[in-house]
Amino acid sequence: MSISSLIARRYPALASRDFTIFWVGQFISLIGTWMQNTTQPYLAYRISGQPIVLGIIGFAGALPTLLLALPGGVLVERLDKRKTVIAMQIVMMLQAFMLAFLTLTGAIQIWQIAVLSFLLGCASAIEITARQAMLIELVGKEALPNAIALQSTIFNAARVIGPSLVAPFLIFIQGNGEGWAFLANGISYLFIIVSLFFVATPFKTEPLKSGRNLWAEFGEGQAYIRQTRVVAMIILMAAVLGFVGFPLLQQFPVIARDVLAQVGDNEATQAARNSALYTAQGVGALTAAFILASFSISRKGLLMLAGQAVFIVSLMMLSFVNSVLMTLVLIVLIGWGSVTALATMNTLIQLQVPDHLRGRVFSTYLWALQGVAPFGSLFVGWLAQTWNVPWAALVCGIILLLVIGVIHISNPQMRTL
Secondary structure, three states, X not given: OOHHHHHHHHOHHHHOHHHXXXXXXXXXXXXXXXXXXXXXHHHHHHHHOOHHHHHHHHHHHHHXXXXXXXXXXXXXXXXXXXXXXXXXXXXHHHHHHHHHHHXXXXXXXXHHHHHHHHHHHHHHHHHHHHHHHHHHHHHOOOOHHHHHHHHHHHHHHHHHHHHHHHHHHHHHOOOOHHHHHHHHHHHHHHHHHHHHOOOOOOOOOOOOOOOOOHHHHHHHHHHHHHHOHHHHHHHHHHHHHHHHHHHHHHHHHHHHHHHOOOOOOOHHHHHHHHHHHHHHHHHHHHHHHHHHHHOOOOOHHHHHHHHHHHHHHHHHXXXXXXXHHHHHHHHHHHHHHHHHHHHHHHHHHHHHOOHHHHHHXXXXXXXXXXXXXXXXXXXXXXHHHHOOHHHHHHHHHHHHHHHHHHHHHHOHHHHHO
């Protein structure tokens, strides 16, 4: 048996030429995205020195999802998904170039970072739904779980590579290294944009041409969610994670500069420590994504529970450590738990939802996960500013433990999925 046949058996989504081209282009682009995700909060905290500013920028970046994700799900089903992804990727590329220009010229201010984060959030709110709905058009329903897992793999591989590439920019080009990192991200978008011009969608479904208005179509998706308890509970858990779980990870620059501060620190050591935190998260996330892509695990409900439990316990343990090594270990576990939980939640929803409702239901899931995040960012930022990041981690972990624990106890059928 040839190597290509072995790969196709283990990773059936890679048997699709179109998916493979898109997958490679997206991987390169995601490396740039994680360079910017690491650099932007570091720049904002270096300029302001206030944890609440990180919450405000997180609010600005996540607010568009709150406003656009739900109508975007209906809109995406009326559009060509591949062309929609191309258009949104172009907007995101222009945002990165503008951020690079302002930083390299020394004109960058906090309000500009917030506005550009809002612009990026607007494009992402539409692009993520369109891209997720496009996957089945590239590979078909049978290979869809593997395609989702492979997407998660490159996302988290980039989460390791991107932050590690940031460190040289910040250490050796002090003063405007952030701008060059943003420029590299802008260039990286060209790879996914070009790749999308060379792919077809052999399993394409025709865009929705219903005579009903957008509100009626939106209501149909919400009715399905209300009638399907498993989907509704997964969306509820996503909302809780989006409100008090993931916004805490925006505080990495505070952990790097303040919580883990050591005698003799300078800008270079703080920058290196910040990159190490993001890289550690990426290592855990990549490990989870590789396991999910390489092995077919039938009990996805139990795997979802395991990921959530590891994420929550590790988050709470951050409150009790102040050594660099133990913090890195916990963040690796946080990365593993978050990706294991999110990838299985995504897969369970996508496998249960009918094709004609996929965009509308997934947009609701996205809204629950990221749409509430603006307020979560402000809440967590306020906790970190008022008390400190360790106390914020403990409070958020306790909330997650109580809410998600009650959902699992009252819905034992979820563990049999």
